[in-house]
């Protein structure tokens with residue numbers, strides 16, 4: 001039987017990894033990811049998890065270890081944050097290209113410089129095109145659930161892609177929350193052992209990571225892209241099964257009061273909790289506003305977004321990442337691209353806020369939604385606006 | 392005693408007939424890497440898994456959709472052969488312990504060139520050695536970045552002209568002495584460290600066997616002639632490697648549990664200019680330069696003789 005427990009979300013993540021009975025963990029500590037790797041080290045030390053734990057000398061090596069381990073057929077986990085992800089980035093593309101179902105907890109942290117240990121989503125956006133499945137969690141329960149789901153989805157024979165679960169640095173990683181922890185039988189019944197068809201096996205030698213001359217490269221990449229896209233159906237299927245078994249439902253967007261909304265606030269991660277309060281306050285003022293919290297970033301759920309957001313007049317996107325010198329927040333821009341051939345589509349207003357752990361208050365979300373509406377109706381709309389910055 | 396028995400096992404006429412590195416790879420004529428790979432795998436046998444770094448050895452052996460490898464092989468990047476191999480080793484360990492794959496001895500090997508070992512790959516190598524993974528790291532040393540067009544590395548010898556250390560009016564070619572990789576590796580106090588050459592095959596067999604038998608990390612540094620980059624005739628590849636040993640340019644030794652031992656003592660070392668003059672990359676060197684190189688090699692050899700049979704100095 002599952003139990004409900006108040007625990008730090010990093011610990012909830014470690015519980016999920018242990019329940020998934022991973023074989024190999026390779027990681028390098030970095031704030032604010034440290035609590036996850038510490039909890040896991042303790043589990044291994046206490047014999048609560050039978051895994052090889054590689055304390056790598058860098059994140060680049062940690063991800064390289066994960067690739068080797070997964071290629072040898074082991075269920076493999078790592079966790080990192082911001083600069084660690086940046087150091088790994090070369091290997092993220094390789095893990096996807098080799099179709100290895102490594103699972104990572106990415107505790108979102110901003111990128112230097114200036115140095116900052118605090119949270120935002122510039123890290124994950126910097127590896128937007130690396131070919132991983134990317135989930136955003138909004139609370140501790142989602143971190144726990146998505147971590148177990150990630151193994152099942154990544155290892156599905158129809159998928160075979162690495163997957164990362166993003167949780168906001170500090171705002172989630174260091175928060176204590178009640179989380180329902182499944183028991184071993186429940187997890188075992190949902191997550192079969194990893195038994196890959198192809199692995200590094202002396203009894204059946206394979207060559208992995210051959211170099212592809214130009215006459216093959218594009219075909220291989222096209223297939224990778226198509227197959228990452230079609231993993232979408234498996235993700236929905238697995239989410240459906242999760243709901244049936246455990247009663248919690250998942251979808252590419254978690255929506256709140258958005259059916260009849262003129263303005264929909266779109267964002268990813270923990271701050272959506274605060275945003276819900278802003279929605280209620282504006283509704284009280286008579287404004288028809290709603291929220292859409294993005295759970296699935298890759299594969300990009302284009303049709304789902306167009307369908308769910310298309311009836312609104314304005315989509316107010318709040319990105320916790322800055323595309324320096326670019327054309328606006330990364331989620332906003334992908335949404336604009338998604339709508340490019342849709343007639344009568346909403347106007348997409350892009351805000352960048354909450355960088356490096358700066359809080360966004362209820363009033364802040366209210367102001368951004370009201371501004372978005374007036375930008376869309378009356379004024380010339382800026383490319384994007386950085387909200388809440390001192391001039 | 393142990394040495395005697397492995398000698399017997401690898402009497403040249405008893406070399407395994409099986410080929411695990413197949414012909415038809417894309418190496419240049421006379422490429423020393425391919426000679427090394429062929430014999431390493433014969434000595435290791437089929438229960439071997441290789442993680443190879445980017446470089447000539449990888450590019451010539453794995454042009455999709457072909458592969459020269461008859462053992463499981465993976466390439467992931469340039470700087471991380473040791474880390475990739477460490478992950479493989481950990482995976483086998485966990486899977487065997489948990490009863491998910493059969494318990495058996497699998498040789499986990501990381502393979503990299505001098506660049507993938509001593510320069511960009513040094514950190515991953517050090518990490519893997521320090522953590523004590525049961526694997527063999529093999530550096531095939533062709534003394535430059537050959538795959539990208541003969542650029543200098545930290546293991547390019549003094550005086551060699553490369554495309555990024557060209558000899559010129561103000562340059563003698565490579566201005567630095569070869570990095571002492573063996574000392575760096577030995578400082579990790581791993582069970583087995585050795586040099587080997589494509590010119591001394593029996594010595595190479597013995598060392599590969601010992602490296603595989605060692606419990607914990609082992610390191611082999613193999614001298615592999617590159618006729619293309621060194622500008623020497625392909626049919627002289629093995630001969631030049633032998634000259635490197637006989638002139639003391641590349642010495643054959645091993646370090647077992649911290650004890651250093653010359654495995655091939657040259658009775659009368661030949662002058663280094665025989666070696667240098669056989670290669671275009673040293674063509675520009677003056678008599679004075681050659682005398683300087685000779686002097687340094689003499690000193691190094693004396694030092695090596697002093698250490699042989701004793702503990703390695705420096706730590």
Ligand SMILES: Cc1ncc(C[n+]2csc(CCOP(=O)(O)OP(=O)(O)O)c2C)c(N)n1
Pocket residue numbers: 445446447448469470503504505506507508533534535536537538539544
């Ligand atoms: C991160 C990264 N930096 C640079 C390169 C380019 N590169 C590929 S192989 C190579 C040199 C390889 O040299 P070495 O390890 O000595 O092997 P060799 O080709 O000489 O056999 C370089 C510089 C790369 N592939 N990846």
Ligand code: SF4
Pocket residue numbers: 417418419420421422423424447448451533537538616617618619620
């Ligand atoms: S360039 Fe040198 S190392 Fe590379 S394949 Fe040719 S001979 Fe071998």
Ligand SMILES: [Mg+2]
Pocket residue numbers: 504505506532533534535536537
């Ligand atoms: Mg080289």
